[in-house]
Amino acid sequence: MFCNQCEQTAKGQACIKIGVCGKTHEVDELQDLLVHALVGLSEVALKAEEKGVKNREVDHFLCEALFSTLTNVNFDPERIADYIRRAVEWREKLRSEAGVSEVSEAARFESAGTIEGMIKQGEEVELRPEKAKDPDIFSLKLTVLYALKGIAAYAYHAAKLGKEDEEVYRFMKQALVDLYRDDLSLEDWVNRALEAGRINLRTMELLDAGNTESFGHPVPTKVSLGQKAGPAILVSGHDLKDLYELLKQTEGTGINVYTHGEMLPAHGYPELKKFKHLVGHYGTAWQNQQKEFPEFPGPIVMTTNCLMPPKDSYKDRVFTLGPVGFPGVKHIPDENFAPVIEMAKKMGGFPEDRPGKEVMTGFARNAVLSVADKVIEAVKSGSVRHFFLVGGCDGAKPVRNYYTEFVEKAPKDTLILTLACGKFRFFDKDLGEIGGIPRLLDVGQCNDAYSAIQIALALSKAFNVDVNQLPLSLIVSWYEQKAVAILLTLLYLGIKNIRLGPSVPAFLSENVLKFLAEKYNLRPISTPDEDLRAILG
Template identity: 60%
Template sequence: MFCNQCEQTAKGVGCSIVGVCGKNEEVADLQDLLIHALQGLALYAHEGRKLGLVDDATDLFTMEAIFSTLTNVDFDADRFVVLINRAVELREAMNAKVAAAGGKTDFDQAPAHFIPAGSTADLVAQGQALNLIENLDSDSNIRSLKQTLLYGLKGIAAYADHAAILGQKDPAIAAFCYEALTVLLASGLTVEQCVPVAMKAGAINLRAMELLDAGNTGTYGHPVPTSVPLGHRKNKCILISGHDLHDLELLLKQSEGKGVDIYTHGEMLPCHGYPELKKYAHFYGHYGTAWQNQQKEFPQFPGPILFTTNCIQKPRDDYKDRVFTTGLVGWPGVKHISDKDFSAVIDMALAMDGFTDEVDNGSVMVGFARNAVLGVAGKVIEAVKSKAIRHFFLVGGCDGAKPGRDYFTKFVEQVPKDCVVLTLACGKFRFFDQNLGDIGGIPRLLDVGQCNDSYSAIQIAVTLAKAFECEVNDLPLSMIISWYEQKAVAVLLTLLYLGIKDIRLGPSLPAFISPDVLQFLVDTFAIKPVADTPEEDLQSILG
């Protein structure tokens, strides 16, 4: 195996024996083989698009399959065997449709003719023989750009899949997925040819996040500022982690009136701000702090745990027996709920002790998405004009266990009192419970939401730029971004597509970015790594 798609990759180079995330060699090779099979499907689907051939089921499968290869989603080898064979079935069906319509079908690339082996062991051998990443291109810079495209594509697929669950679709997204997969097969490309495709990925991801935002707010209402308890109360309990609002809604509906409290973890925290979710009286509070403590926190939670999307390394044995997964998430030996019937989770919660006391650990505020912030835009603009607010810092992105992430905590702690911090995604759990006070009634720490709520942050910035009659890059706004997995890559491509400059990225730069590509990013977008200390970056930004 070789995998360098996440920030924690071994020695900052790549995982070659077992993933730092816990992914084993068997799963890694099967994931590579799935991408290979999807490339074969993409050749025919991309050709089919030229002929007006669109199949919604194939599009949805493609995005789900790509999403399943994202870090910390699916560790179950058996499920990848099914996906690989299904991709080939759909490829042959699309081949027949394209041929009937008079389109091109004589592709000579290997994925167009790939035949899956009959056993899991032989499929793993096929995946290993691909040497997928190394064989993307012999030129290190083109390979770097293709990897950036591939990893960004995985993030796009994740957002598009979430949006589709809520009924929000755009055929242009699936069309780009096919286009990107075929670009990865192309040989002889130049940097000048690769960069526009990466920028297009940023544009497509913006559309995917827009659709997901529409799905979330259209279904559950626009988030409103809400105080969320960090302690617990005496009652039976269930912990839900991940990102999927629809799964949370189903759990709330099915557990209503059963005497069970629902606690969120990780990126589910912002869900407390949605009116159609917060109306449930048993939707109580948030449990847990930073990503690196998850494996310590979960054994202490006195109830079952439901994982909805990528959110954690595979569970330890000391609490594995009370873990459930749903959607694309899967680990060997962990109970998977495929039909969205969460009665087994609820029954387990009722059978366990739950919380036997009441503890007050304070609370945090959520719900400062674009509607809430822009609702007081006049007040914010006046505070900036009067110099009451000197600067905005977007300190957000992913969390992880790798050393160096305390930089973001220290950064927020040292932000001057006349500055406001906006945050989103799981990176906020380094500092989400800090009391930074307010500036004229405007909280100095504003939780914009989940990672996909980068769309909200972008809309806030665009609206403020219009109000000040300037470009976003001219605003008193700096982006301090932490990254971990491929959704962060997709968001970064979106920011670059929008022309956002001076982004500080950390705690380390992507291992798949070659020195020449990094220099291109520095020269074109002034992107830079976070400094060794927050003091250096604050001094550079504020003077």
């Protein structure tokens, strides 16, 4: 196997025997073969569209299947093999309907009859550095591929809420086809990477519209970290629609619903807040679930990434949705949560109330911009010296304590915006207020980078300066492929001086890193003291 798509990749280079995430060689090769099959499907779909044959189900399938290859989503060989077969079926259906004849090898590919055979096919088509003619072009190809996986995830969520854009789907298909082209220059691939950033911005905008039109604009909300006596269900992941459906089906049952991980911001949405049995948040970031899940006395629903290989002590209580999968774990294909509800009732949940501290969430763009006048005045008066956006993905490496220390050491005249699961390094710390504004503002999930961008753009307009001239610094933590897509969005917008950690992506070649450093002043984190001194003087 060869996999270097996430931050924890082995030795900072690539996983070649088994994934640090727990992904086996077999699953890795099947995922590589799935990408190959999706390239062929995309080629035929594009040619079919030229002939007036279009099927929106193909776009939905493409997003779900590509999403399944994102880190910590699907570890199930049977499920991945099924995606491969379905990709070929869709391809041939379109090919027949549109009369597409001239196609590449990828669009003629036929999957082997067994999983063992598919694994061998995956080994043959896997994108590997030794096959590349130019290491820098290969680096950018991987960057675009990994960004596509992030875009696919956001597009999948947005489509479930009825928000779609043909341009997004078309770019994804064309970019997949381009992976197999050898006639594109380094400059072409730089432009494709930036275009991926633009398309991801549009996709996050669609998802933002889907979430806010369905559930209202988030409002600042206190969330309990304690527990209530009674049956309990834990919901992790990102999909607010899945959470909404579960809340509807559990209303009046006496079951309490708790969020986990990236679901914490759900508490800020008015239409979700209406459900009084959405009682609190349990646990912290994804990498701690093997310690925290055994202690939860009820079923656990994984709506999206990040799933860690579940331990036997709680594996029988895990349910997956959508593209998420693991061998031997129950899968819900249709948002019918009856089995989850039945299990919750049988298990009984928490025996007594366990009070806990409260944290704040819900500081998305509408909430922050509603007090923009106070923020602007605080800057002009000197009460607020600087803004820090400290957020992104969390992970298990001890060096990630950098982000905790950075927030703790940030001067008291600075405001800190945060988003995604990186917040769990410091989300429960009381940093005080400035002029009635909390110093720590949770903007939301990783896709709410869109909200953070809108806040920055609004402030730049208010102060009549370029975004890069604002007293704003981005201290970004990354882990998986949605973070790659967001990074490309920031670069597309021309945002400079980003500090990235805890390490630089293994898929970026030395020359690509040099280019990013020279053009965007993208740099790795150092120490909290050194970085604060460099930023604030």
